[in-house]
Amino acid sequence: MNDVVISQSSSLHRLSSSFIVHPSSFPGSFILHRSNVLVSPPVAHPVSWQTVSDLFVVVWDDGHESYYPLETLRRACPCAACSGEPDLFGRMSKGPPPRYTPASFQLLSMTQIGNYALQPMWADGHGYGMWPYERLRRSAHVMSVED
Numbered sequence: 001m002n003d004v005v006i007s008q009s010s011s012l013h014r015l016s017s018s019f020i021v022h023p024s025s026f027p028g029s030f031i032l033h034r035s036n037v038l039v040s041p042p043v044a045h046p047v048s049w050q051t052v053s054d055l056f057v058v059v060w061d062d063g064h065e066s067y068y069p070l071e072t073l074r075r076a077c078p079c080a081a082c083s084g085e086p087d088l089f090g091r092m093s094k095g096p097p098p099r100y101t102p103a104s105f106q107l108l109s110m111t112q113i114g115n116y117a118l119q120p121m122w123a124d125g126h127g128y129g130m131w132p133y134e135r136l137r138r139s140a141h142v143m144s145v146e147d
């Protein structure tokens with residue numbers, strides 16, 4: 001069990017839990033005890049995406065498919081207005097809670113930003129939320145109905 005091949009991000013979770021991490025002995029660093037190798041998860045990229053009924057479906061380049069309910073995806077919008085963001089003093093600044101209408105959960109389009117993120121445009125005019133691939137993929141574990 002010393003040779004560990006990391007093929008996708010989910011493998012890292014297994015790796016992290018099976019190795020002993022000592023953050024306190026190495027402040028600020030993340031050392032895997034047995035391998036002494038710094039591992040960063042490879043980021044999967046979406047190769048195609050489409051809306052099917054009330055689901056946003058992503059096919060990833062590692063063959064994985066993720067299904068995001070549109071309403072869940074919108075409610076998890078990562079933009080500053082919806083999620084808040086820390087100000088200069090680390091306090092969370094957040095406006096009033098978002099008001100949703102049925103149009104809030106209709107996806108008009110999904111724009112690819114460079115080669116690192118997808119940005120949804122919702123039918124109520126909201127389109128600030130940007131989903132970096134890594135975050136979108138990671139969110140599939142909590143959002144996806146079939147993952």
Ligand SMILES: [Zn+2]
Nearest residue numbers: 077079082129
């Ligand atoms: Zn938002």
